[in-house]
């Protein structure tokens with residue numbers, strides 16, 4: 001085997017071999033022996049309509065026959081033009097321009113670079129700093145790592161990261177202000193305010209994941225925090241970059257999670273669910289004000305010198321358009337809002353199991369944080385054998401899980417029916433009951 005897998009200690013590969021997936025259909029991954037496993041984490045938080053959806057396959061095949069790929073500088077095409085119109089029509093108000101790229105990290109890099117160059121273009125080159133959250137995650141490229149806060153992903157690369165001002169995450173279970181929601185009055189936002197005061201006149205942008213900090217441990221936080229962060233960014237004349245790479249396209253119950261806080265970002269980063277997890281594709285949406293600051297003569301120095309070979313790949317665009325059609329035809333947001341409470345109730349019913357310290361839920365996501373001691377909240381290390389046991393037991397029960405540090409979670413496709421949800425929940429509960437004894 002010559003494949004080098006991501007986030008994987010390859011020396012343990014032989015003793016802990018990967019699941020060999022041969023095909024996928026609907027909610028299932030199917031291995032070479034025909035065993036079927038629910039893809040309970042949506043193949044890294046991507047799948048929306050289920051694997052191999054006929055409408056998505058048709059859209060890809062039709063587009064492939066007509067125009068497979070073409071560069072996007074000095075060239076345009078209908079799928080990109082249509083998709084940018086559609087994205088603007090579903091995005092929070094104020095976002096009017098769409099820059100395409102290939103993955104979540106590039107969507108964020110684009111936003112960071114656009115923000116930086118915006119301030120330079122309008123004669124404020126001193127605005128070069130970024131404020132972000134501890135435990136935030138925005139991708140693995142250098143700029144993204146610089147504004148992320150999951151230390152395990154950053155440690156080896158610190159010497160080349162640019163400094164960013166990190167503030168404690170709104171992590172209610174481990175409240176940085178030592179308070180309890182909702183009586184806390186979102187006291188933790190004060191740290192963000194302090195960061196912006198300290199950097200007054202220097203901060204280009206505040207970047208965060210809205211309502212759900214996924215890679216940091218499926219931390220769900222109150223919309224009021226996001227609303228306040230948006231207000232503070234505005235009042236300190238800094239951009240707000242909302243990274244909806246994981247939360248976008250209905251995963252939390254609204255098309256975009258930031259809608260729940262009434263926040264209108266300057267930049268919106270999208271990927272993953274954009275193509276329902278079928279094509280590497282991404283988009284960064286920006287406001288007209290940002291866009292206009294890049295206009296000028298070719299030698300004005302205002303041009304955005306950034307691009308990717310596969311920018312606006314026509315097949316990606318066609319698939320994203322088909323996915324958006326399915327949202328409307330299947331009333332998918334209403335469906336998520338209908339099934340989501342059952343997911344939350346079932347997750348909360350597991351709170352009494354040994355080691356379960358906290359239960360979190362939003363939309364199609366439910367997570368259990370496992371601790372050594374419920375009183376002290378000391379986390380179980382992510383390397384503890386119990387996590388491997390949970391994965392193995394879940395597989396035996398036809399459920400593909402991938403715990404994140406000390407967090408075991410479901411991150412389900414938006415199309416999951418009420419019947420499928422019940423089946424997944426009973427396999428999940430049985431797995432945990434049999435391992436956490």
Ligand SMILES: Cc1ncc(COP(=O)(O)O)c(C=O)c1O
Nearest residue numbers: 103104105137138139214245246
């Ligand atoms: C919120 C968020 N931003 C950015 C990324 C990076 O996306 P990608 O892995 O496609 O580069 C991720 C990936 O999990 C993410 O969850």
